[in-house]
Amino acid sequence: MVPTFGVGGFETVASATSSTSAVGGFETVASATSSTTVGPAPQLRRKGRWLVDPQGRVVIVHGLNLVYKRKPYAPPAKVTGFQARDARWLARHGFNGARIGTLWAGLTPDAPGQGDPSYLKRWQRVMDLLAGQKIWMQLDAHQDQWHEIYGGEGAPDWAVIRPAPYNALPPVVAPFPTGYWTPEVSTVFDNFWANQDGLLDGWVAAWRVAAKEWKRQPYLMGYDLINEPWMGTEWETCLVDGCPSSYANELQPALEKATRAIRKIDQRNIVWWEPQQFAGGQKLDTFFEKMVGERQLGLSWHSYCPDVFLESQGIPGGDVENCTDFANDRQRHALGQAREMNAVPLMSEWGATDNIRAIEIDADVADRHLMGWTHWAYKFWNDPTTADNAQGLFRDDRDLTTVKKAKLRRLVRTYAQATAGTPLRMRFDAKTGAFAYRYRPDRRITAPTQVFVSPIHYPRGYVVRVDNGRVVRRDGRLLSVQPTSRQVVTVRVVQRRR
Structure with missing residues (x-):
C-alpha cells in the first residue's frame, strides 16, 4: 500500500516512480551530477507568458527593488548602500531578481543623450555584484512626482521647465503621492507626453544610453521604461475608468517610441511597459495593445492594496x-492584459509595508498565479517619496542583522526558480514550510529543474519527495530535479519531523 503524502492542502499519492530524499544532515538521494552548459551571457527572454533562461527553462523571479532616489541616484559602496555582502545576502535568501533604479536624472544629468560615465560606473559596480550571485536585473527608469522641486525624483534638472502660469510662484510641494495631483505637476506631465521642449525625446535618448551600455549585461532581464506613469491633467478620468484614451493617445505611443529606439541598439532584451499609476492601487482596466512586430515585451505591473494604503x-x-480579493483581481487582470499585448507579466512592485498579513496575502496569491515579483524594497535608503516609511527589510540599513524577521519569513520562500517544462501549480505555507510544485516536463531541455529551499523554514532539516522524477543534485539550497517519465512531475518539501 502506497501512503498518501499531503502538503499544504495539496495531497497526492506517492507512486512507484517516486524517489525520496531527506536533506539537511540526513539521508540523501541519487547523486548523479549534471554538466555545466556553456553559452552566451545569460539573459532572460519572453516565451509566451513566461520568462525563460538560455537553457529554455521557465524562470520565476522572487526579487527586491534596489532604487536609490537621492543623488547620485545609485547606492554607495558603503554599509549604508550596497556591497558584496548585500548581494550574497540576497542570494542566500533565495532572491534571484532585482529591479534597479537607473534614473533618467542619473543617466543623462547634463544634456539630452549625454551619458554620465560616473553614473554608469556606479551602477556597473552593483550589477557586477548581482551578476556574480546569478541575480536577474530589470533596469527601472524610476520617477516619482517628476523632480525634486516637486518633492519627487526622476527627471534631470535640465528637464524641469516650469509651465506658465505656475512659474510665477514657487512650486507647490505636497507629500507623496498627492504631489502628483497638483495642477503644475499634472501640466508638466501633459507637456512631457506631448514632447513639448523635446522632453519625451530626451527621455528616449536616456534609454539609448542605457541600452548601449548594458545590452550585453549578464543576468539582464530588460528595460522598464518609466515607473508609474502619470497621465497628467486627466488623472481624475484615470481614477474613474482607467482613461483608455490616455493609453491610445499618449502612453502607448510614447512607450512604442522608446521601444523602437532601443531596438535599433538591442533587438533581444525585453522592454517592459507599465500601466498608468492608478492601475496599481485600484481595480481598473488597462488598455495596452500589441505593438506591431514586437515579440519581446513585458508588462511591469504593480499591486498596492488600497486597504493597506x-x-x-x-x-x-x-x-x-x-x-x-484585490490581489486575485490584479493577478488575473495582469495575465489578461499580458495576453492582449503579447507580453510576459512581472509584478515589479508590491508590499511597501510592514503589515505582515498583507505581505503574506500578496506572496501566496502570486504563487497561485505562478507570478514572478520584485518586492518593494530591499533597503529604505531614506526614501523621499513614500506613503509608508516601513518599507525596507531592515530596521537599520547599515546592519543586516536588524532584518525584520517576521517580514522576511513571508518573503523568503521555497519555490521553483527554473523549470525545465511548464509550471502548473505552486504552493508554499510560510508557517510550516510545506511546499508543493507540479510541472509538465519538457524532455528536450537537458538542464534540470531547480527548486530553492528556504533557509529559515526548516530548523530540523527538510524532506524532499519527487513523483515521476528524482533529485539529481544538491547545491547549497538548490535542488536539481530531472524527470523519470513524461508524466507531470510533483516536487514536495516538508519540514523533517523528529
Whole structure:
C-alpha cells in the first residue's frame, strides 16, 4: 500500500516512480551530477507568458527593488548602500531578481543623450555584484512626482521647465503621492507626453544610453521604461475608468517610441511597459495593445492594496483581509492584459509595508498565479517619496542583522526558480514550510529543474519527495530535479519531523 503524502492542502499519492530524499544532515538521494552548459551571457527572454533562461527553462523571479532616489541616484559602496555582502545576502535568501533604479536624472544629468560615465560606473559596480550571485536585473527608469522641486525624483534638472502660469510662484510641494495631483505637476506631465521642449525625446535618448551600455549585461532581464506613469491633467478620468484614451493617445505611443529606439541598439532584451499609476492601487482596466512586430515585451505591473494604503495614512476603515480579493483581481487582470499585448507579466512592485498579513496575502496569491515579483524594497535608503516609511527589510540599513524577521519569513520562500517544462501549480505555507510544485516536463531541455529551499523554514532539516522524477543534485539550497517519465512531475518539501 502506497501512503498518501499531503502538503499544504495539496495531497497526492506517492507512486512507484517516486524517489525520496531527506536533506539537511540526513539521508540523501541519487547523486548523479549534471554538466555545466556553456553559452552566451545569460539573459532572460519572453516565451509566451513566461520568462525563460538560455537553457529554455521557465524562470520565476522572487526579487527586491534596489532604487536609490537621492543623488547620485545609485547606492554607495558603503554599509549604508550596497556591497558584496548585500548581494550574497540576497542570494542566500533565495532572491534571484532585482529591479534597479537607473534614473533618467542619473543617466543623462547634463544634456539630452549625454551619458554620465560616473553614473554608469556606479551602477556597473552593483550589477557586477548581482551578476556574480546569478541575480536577474530589470533596469527601472524610476520617477516619482517628476523632480525634486516637486518633492519627487526622476527627471534631470535640465528637464524641469516650469509651465506658465505656475512659474510665477514657487512650486507647490505636497507629500507623496498627492504631489502628483497638483495642477503644475499634472501640466508638466501633459507637456512631457506631448514632447513639448523635446522632453519625451530626451527621455528616449536616456534609454539609448542605457541600452548601449548594458545590452550585453549578464543576468539582464530588460528595460522598464518609466515607473508609474502619470497621465497628467486627466488623472481624475484615470481614477474613474482607467482613461483608455490616455493609453491610445499618449502612453502607448510614447512607450512604442522608446521601444523602437532601443531596438535599433538591442533587438533581444525585453522592454517592459507599465500601466498608468492608478492601475496599481485600484481595480481598473488597462488598455495596452500589441505593438506591431514586437515579440519581446513585458508588462511591469504593480499591486498596492488600497486597504493597506489607508492603514499607512492612519485612515480608519481599511481591512487587510479585503486584499485577498484585490490581489486575485490584479493577478488575473495582469495575465489578461499580458495576453492582449503579447507580453510576459512581472509584478515589479508590491508590499511597501510592514503589515505582515498583507505581505503574506500578496506572496501566496502570486504563487497561485505562478507570478514572478520584485518586492518593494530591499533597503529604505531614506526614501523621499513614500506613503509608508516601513518599507525596507531592515530596521537599520547599515546592519543586516536588524532584518525584520517576521517580514522576511513571508518573503523568503521555497519555490521553483527554473523549470525545465511548464509550471502548473505552486504552493508554499510560510508557517510550516510545506511546499508543493507540479510541472509538465519538457524532455528536450537537458538542464534540470531547480527548486530553492528556504533557509529559515526548516530548523530540523527538510524532506524532499519527487513523483515521476528524482533529485539529481544538491547545491547549497538548490535542488536539481530531472524527470523519470513524461508524466507531470510533483516536487514536495516538508519540514523533517523528529
